[in-house]
Amino acid sequence: MANTxxxxxxxxxxxxxxxxxxxxxxxxxxxxxxxxxxxxxxxPRRINVxxxxxxxxxxxxxxxxGDVRICQPKARGGHMVVYSGRAETTERLAQAMIxxxxxxxxxxxxYTMEPCAPAILPLVSQLFGRTLGASVNYRSLPAExxxxxxxxxxxxxxxxxxxxxxxPSMQAVMxxxxxxxxxxxxxxxxxPSGTGVTPDFTSFKVTDYGQTVQLGSYEAAADAILYELxxxxxxxxxxxxxKADRSFGACLRxxxxxxxxxxxxxxxxxxxxxxxLERGEFEPSRATLKTITNRLGVTxxxxxxx
Amino acid sequence: xxxxxxxxxxxxxxQGWKVxxxxxxxxxxxxxxxxxxxxxxxxxxxxxxxMDGGRWSEIDEGVLACIRAQWEVLCAQWNLMYPDNPx
Numbered sequence: 547m548a549n550t551x552x553x554x555x556x557x558x559x560x561x562x563x564x565x566x567x568x569x570x571x572x573x574x575x576x577x578x579x580x581x582x583x584x585x586x587x588x589x590p591r592r593i594n595v596x597x598x599x600x601x602x603x604x605x606x607x608x609x610x611x612g613d614v615r616i617c618q619p620k621a622r623g624g625h626m627v628v629y630s631g632r633a634e635t636t637e638r639l640a641q642a643m644i645x646x647x648x649x650x651x652x653x654x655x656x657y658t659m660e661p662c663a664p665a666i667l668p669l670v671s672q673l674f675g676r677t678l679g680a681s682v683n684y685r686s687l688p689a690e691x692x693x694x695x696x697x698x699x700x701x702x703x704x705x706x707x708x709x710x711x712x713x714p715s716m717q718a719v720m721x722x723x724x725x726x727x728x729x730x731x732x733x734x735x736x737x738p739s740g741t742g743v744t745p746d747f748t749s750f751k752v753t754d755y756g757q758t759v760q761l762g763s764y765e766a767a768a769d770a771i772l773y774e775l776x777x778x779x780x781x782x783x784x785x786x787x788x789k790a791d792r793s794f795g796a797c798l799r800x801x802x803x804x805x806x807x808x809x810x811x812x813x814x815x816x817x818x819x820x821x822x823l824e825r826g827e828f829e830p831s832r833a834t835l836k837t838i839t840n841r842l843g844v845t846x847x848x849x850x851x852x
Numbered sequence: 853x854x855x856x857x858x859x860x861x862x863x864x865x866x867q868g869w870k871v872x873x874x875x876x877x878x879x880x881x882x883x884x885x886x887x888x889x890x891x892x893x894x895x896x897x898x899x900x901x902x903m904d905g906g907r908w909s910e911i912d913e914g915v916l917a918c919i920r921a922q923w924e925v926l927c928a929q930w931n932l933m934y935p936d937n938p939x
């Protein structure tokens with residue numbers, strides 16, 4: 547979990563389904579004070595905390611089952627996400643705040659699956675650096691897909707969308723990426739397709755594990771949105787593409803063309819096999835590799851340098 | 853409305869495999885997108901290649917068979933949805 551999207555994920559009152567969905571998170575580390583703080587605040591008289599994979603020496607290792615599930619990696623500190631699957635849980639958290647002194651957890655996000663009462667919002671906003679999902683307009687990925695995205699490496703999750711809302715007054719869709727950063731997409735991005743389908747901004751949701759934004763019967767690819775609106779995404783793609791060009795197939799093609807050798811000149815390896823190798827459709831066998839290196843008079847390492 | 857390639861056998865769809873052309877795709881060479889969970893592969897309709905790298909073996913052979921069998925339909929569908937950028 548060292549390289550996952552968040553440093554710590556806390557589930558408030560998870561049901562069986564939510565526990566099951568997070569069972570694969572690999573956890574270790576000691577009990578973090580911030581996590582304990584939330585549990586203590588929410589359950590002032592009955593602290594019953596379950597820390598997944600806590601070390602024996604942890605202060606919470608002896609507690610099992612309970613109202614709060616804490617999934618924490620090795621690192622202390624960092625970004626913490628508190629997940630609340632139900633509006634009542636979020637409201638109880640807010641009520642607990644009223645009666646207890648607290649220190650705001652600035653480097654944290656409260657992610658709620660159900661909107662909470664408008665009166666509650668300012669309260670939870672005081673405790674958490676950021677609150678997502680609390681407004682009635684917000685639409686999140688289904689919980690199962692959401693946890694899946696949360697468990698991906700940050701490099702992958704940031705290119706997926708976990709939720710968002712449509713803001714007609716701003717003529718924009720506010721999307722939340724898998725690393726919980728935001729992206730504003732103007733309505734004008736969603737151009738009608740050639741078949742005449744137009745987006746319906748009153749019917750918004752995110753599907754395909756964050757790879758598709760759905761507006762009624764209209765669908766937009768997440769990578770299309772990122773490609774057009776995020777320069778850093780484009781830079782990453784360019785880097786990746788140049789790396790891909792250094793694949794064995796691409797190098798072989800460059801070297802072959804430079805030497806003026808046709809694909810047919812690698813007998814007994816067929817022309818078709820060379821073409822497929824160059825397209826990266828499969829890895830060469832040892833025998834094929836030997837044929838190629840013998841014909842070109844170079845080593846594999848030398849091929850890869852082209 | 854996106855184009856969803858019907859996958860046969862149906863177990864492929866129930867496993868979560870999808871082959872789509874969405875209404876708003878990246879303005880690059882014509883392609884289809886194979887989706888499986890949070891993973892996806894873009895297959896170029898002109899070059900028959902994996903546009904973003906990866907390996908063909910990562911995609912279920914049944915899905916690839918469906919794509920091969922319906923290649924012309926996929927190309928026609930792309931041309932319909934993106935008439936300014938035909939295959």
